[in-house]
Amino acid sequence: MDTPEKSSQIATPLSKFEDSPVFNYINSLSPIKPVKSLPVTQTFNSLNFASLPSIFTSPHVTSHKETRFFRRNNCSDLSKPGFSSENGNKASTNDDIAADASQLYDNSAELQENFDPAVSIAEVAVEASSDSKFAIELPRALKYDCGSPGSKPTPCGIETNCASELASTSAPVVPFVQEASDNVSSEGQVNSQGMCQMEQKKEMAGCDWESLISDTADLLIFNFPNDSGAFKGLIQKSLDPGARYTSVSPGFPQINFSGEPRMQAIDPVGSDQQHEMEDPSTQLGESSIVNEINRAQDSPNDDLDECLTCDPCEKVGMNIPVSCKPISNLHRGMLRRCLDFELVARRKNLGDGSNCSSSMILQSDEKMTTEDKQLVPLKPSSDSSRQILPGIGLHLNALAISSQDNKNIRIDSLSNGRYLSLPGSTASFHSPKTTEDPLHESLPSATNERDMVAVENGVSLAEDASQTSAYLAGEEYNQSSPKKKRRRLENGGEGDACKRCNCKKSKCLKLYCECFAAGVYCIEPCSCQDCFNKPIHEDTVLATRKQIESRNPLAFAPKVIRSADCLPELGEDSSKTPASARHKRGCNCKKSSCLKKYCECFQGGVGCSINCRCEGCKNTFGRKDGSAPTETECEAEEEMETCEKSVVDKHLQTTEIPNSEEQNPSSALPTTPLRLCRPLVQLPFSSKCKPPRSLLTIGSSSGFYTGHKYGKPNILRSQPKFEKGLQTGSEDEMPEILQENSTPSSGVKTSSPNSKRVSPPNTILGSSPSRRSGRKLILQSIPSFPSLTPQH
DNA sequence: GAGTTTGAAACT
DNA sequence: CAGTTTCAAACTC
Numbered sequence: 001m002d003t004p005e006k007s008s009q010i011a012t013p014l015s016k017f018e019d020s021p022v023f024n025y026i027n028s029l030s031p032i033k034p035v036k037s038l039p040v041t042q043t044f045n046s047l048n049f050a051s052l053p054s055i056f057t058s059p060h061v062t063s064h065k066e067t068r069f070f071r072r073n074n075c076s077d078l079s080k081p082g083f084s085s086e087n088g089n090k091a092s093t094n095d096d097i098a099a100d101a102s103q104l105y106d107n108s109a110e111l112q113e114n115f116d117p118a119v120s121i122a123e124v125a126v127e128a129s130s131d132s133k134f135a136i137e138l139p140r141a142l143k144y145d146c147g148s149p150g151s152k153p154t155p156c157g158i159e160t161n162c163a164s165e166l167a168s169t170s171a172p173v174v175p176f177v178q179e180a181s182d183n184v185s186s187e188g189q190v191n192s193q194g195m196c197q198m199e200q201k202k203e204m205a206g207c208d209w210e211s212l213i214s215d216t217a218d219l220l221i222f223n224f225p226n227d228s229g230a231f232k233g234l235i236q237k238s239l240d241p242g243a244r245y246t247s248v249s250p251g252f253p254q255i256n257f258s259g260e261p262r263m264q265a266i267d268p269v270g271s272d273q274q275h276e277m278e279d280p281s282t283q284l285g286e287s288s289i290v291n292e293i294n295r296a297q298d299s300p301n302d303d304l305d306e307c308l309t310c311d312p313c314e315k316v317g318m319n320i321p322v323s324c325k326p327i328s329n330l331h332r333g334m335l336r337r338c339l340d341f342e343l344v345a346r347r348k349n350l351g352d353g354s355n356c357s358s359s360m361i362l363q364s365d366e367k368m369t370t371e372d373k374q375l376v377p378l379k380p381s382s383d384s385s386r387q388i389l390p391g392i393g394l395h396l397n398a399l400a401i402s403s404q405d406n407k408n409i410r411i412d413s414l415s416n417g418r419y420l421s422l423p424g425s426t427a428s429f430h431s432p433k434t435t436e437d438p439l440h441e442s443l444p445s446a447t448n449e450r451d452m453v454a455v456e457n458g459v460s461l462a463e464d465a466s467q468t469s470a471y472l473a474g475e476e477y478n479q480s481s482p483k484k485k486r487r488r489l490e491n492g493g494e495g496d497a498c499k500r501c502n503c504k505k506s507k508c509l510k511l512y513c514e515c516f517a518a519g520v521y522c523i524e525p526c527s528c529q530d531c532f533n534k535p536i537h538e539d540t541v542l543a544t545r546k547q548i549e550s551r552n553p554l555a556f557a558p559k560v561i562r563s564a565d566c567l568p569e570l571g572e573d574s575s576k577t578p579a580s581a582r583h584k585r586g587c588n589c590k591k592s593s594c595l596k597k598y599c600e601c602f603q604g605g606v607g608c609s610i611n612c613r614c615e616g617c618k619n620t621f622g623r624k625d626g627s628a629p630t631e632t633e634c635e636a637e638e639e640m641e642t643c644e645k646s647v648v649d650k651h652l653q654t655t656e657i658p659n660s661e662e663q664n665p666s667s668a669l670p671t672t673p674l675r676l677c678r679p680l681v682q683l684p685f686s687s688k689c690k691p692p693r694s695l696l697t698i699g700s701s702s703g704f705y706t707g708h709k710y711g712k713p714n715i716l717r718s719q720p721k722f723e724k725g726l727q728t729g730s731e732d733e734m735p736e737i738l739q740e741n742s743t744p745s746s747g748v749k750t751s752s753p754n755s756k757r758v759s760p761p762n763t764i765l766g767s768s769p770s771r772r773s774g775r776k777l778i779l780q781s782i783p784s785f786p787s788l789t790p791q792h
Numbered sequence: 793g794a795g796t797t798t799g800a801a802a803c804t
Numbered sequence: 805c806a807g808t809t810t811c812a813a814a815c816t817c
Contacts, residue, residue, distance in 0.1 A: 505811065511801055512811045551802090591798065597814055598798045 500525040501533075508533035509544040511555060516541070519556055559584050560604035586611030586624070594619035 501522060506512045508522050508531040515522045515533055521541070522533040532540050548555045561582050583601040586609055592598040594608050594617045601608045607622015608614055617623045 501812080503812065506801095510811080512813085514813080517801095548801095555801090585800095588799065592814090596798080598800090600800075603814090 501528045501531075502526070503528040503531065505529075507531060509541065511548065516544075517556065519545075554584065557584060559600055560606050582606050582609045583611065587614045588612070589614040589617070593617065594623075 597603040608619040608624035612624040
């Protein structure tokens, strides 16, 4: 497109800009210029979008200009590596902006601090929501902008700005932007003035909003995000969907809105992005190459295209959510996590509707989601929202186990906020499960992760939070040698949350890669080579994911299914809940006797099941034979956890629900929601360094899927069980019983590895082959166990 | 840290 | 669907 030229032009200014403060000042005056270039590039460059994240990072509330600039710049700059970084710097560089930025930073710092210790959940939630909204909005705006270069200028200043920007008209925009920035900054600092300004903005926004909502809702949103006030106004007016926002906004809005952006600015996200951004063009090329390499069989070209456009947005969104948390590491983690979850996030968004700040956004997102599941996620707007959730979900899942120990309060607070949103979504999906609800409730109540952790139900949340924290910690660790860090984490056991891959040939685009398999981006700690599993290569990653999912819809579903846990917990045994879990497909171990991490079941901290085809199974968590793990065994490794595990193993059948998850190709989704349930899974891992990702993911996925389940009839079986389990603990117990019974009933064994397939349930499962494994388990387990149940 | 083992994932 | 190859983690030294 035209972008190359523009990019080149921009590039020079950028360099100057960087070098000379004067340039910066000029830029501040006429930020539009950079923007101009952006529109063109944005249209197709995913990179542009990628740059967006940086924008968020540095979107300081202070200056709309900057934010816009950044956005645009980012878009335009996509090709330019340094640009993104510059953007981040710009805010600080510009005199006016700098002042605001400094304040913002201060505020952000405060915010961070606040968050860390005991940020009120509400605040966190608000922030998260706002962030999510932010992310969502921005991405959408970008998309739309891209999509409609000639986007009509709306009456509202904001829109006009956008339009002007789109048109590449710098002059008009600048003044407005300045004002906006001023307002914003004021808001960030003081509400009173900010409020007034905000109101004005709102008015503007409102005009646009009302008139545009239908048509250019995105644009409006776009604008709003930049303007904290505008954003607020939007939220309050149109959306309010979440009374939360309204309620919260009054109290914290300032902080939240301004704070988040600030956070972003502070956050190294920009740096991260920068890293990513470094080779935007190259990356693109790489991504394309990767796609080829991957064979991107299908990865629906269209999808890819969409991804290209949308991905960046998603990235941004990803970043944004991350930005919520002060720590740069978080951002990283978020980015990483976001991959899969983006998709999930959207779905969540649907579910989150209530949670989500803006109903509008949600609605749009929902629509999107309904139609485009995965693809949709790519869309910026939805992405942002999703991102938050998803990102969290993945990481959390992965981290959850280890994270518990790590537990960073800061992150926790953030995560909590996320959790809140997520849980809500999940809850909506899962609806019934009390466990989740408790979690949600607990979350708010328990500001501290620890508290959360303390409560089993809370555990899931805590896990998430802990994961996030762990993740952060991991990042920190990352700074040092990745491998060492990794080992530390592993050794530490808890720290494991952040896994790091060491892929050399797979480019981290295959399931071989733990990160990729977990739906998270690789991060610094990873020692992978030629890694494409990075936000920069989102399109590639997504495409690859699609491909893999096309082959195996369950490929990204959590390997360990705990779904039952959550449900069952609600029903009866909250305590037991954790235990139930099974490996989705079962292991195929021949030499490890399922006593080593080679065994996915063992690694996941779950007992082997009928599905397993292992030979000489001695899985301490539970043998496929049905023999329950001996106490000694449990003691040996996990003791407490093992106990739970045993229970879990038995419960695994319930986990079948995951199958439903599996069904959902959009596995990504599963990650986040399930987390809540996850806690159970963690147990096993806790003993060891690593928390099996699979478990974490599984847990999350299970929950998530459960939601899907409801949506999808296919899962029916598992669902019904879950539902039942959820509704009535009795059913849940059934699985447990089965498990337990299984042990006693040792006879249950399906000794034959093939047994999985043999399992009669298949017929029932029949709906989807991939699923059958899980279902099979259930069925099998049921038959075998029934006798046992009586015991209980 | 290097090399081996292991089993999942990918491929045929 | 089964067999083989590839891959990266897990493990050992």
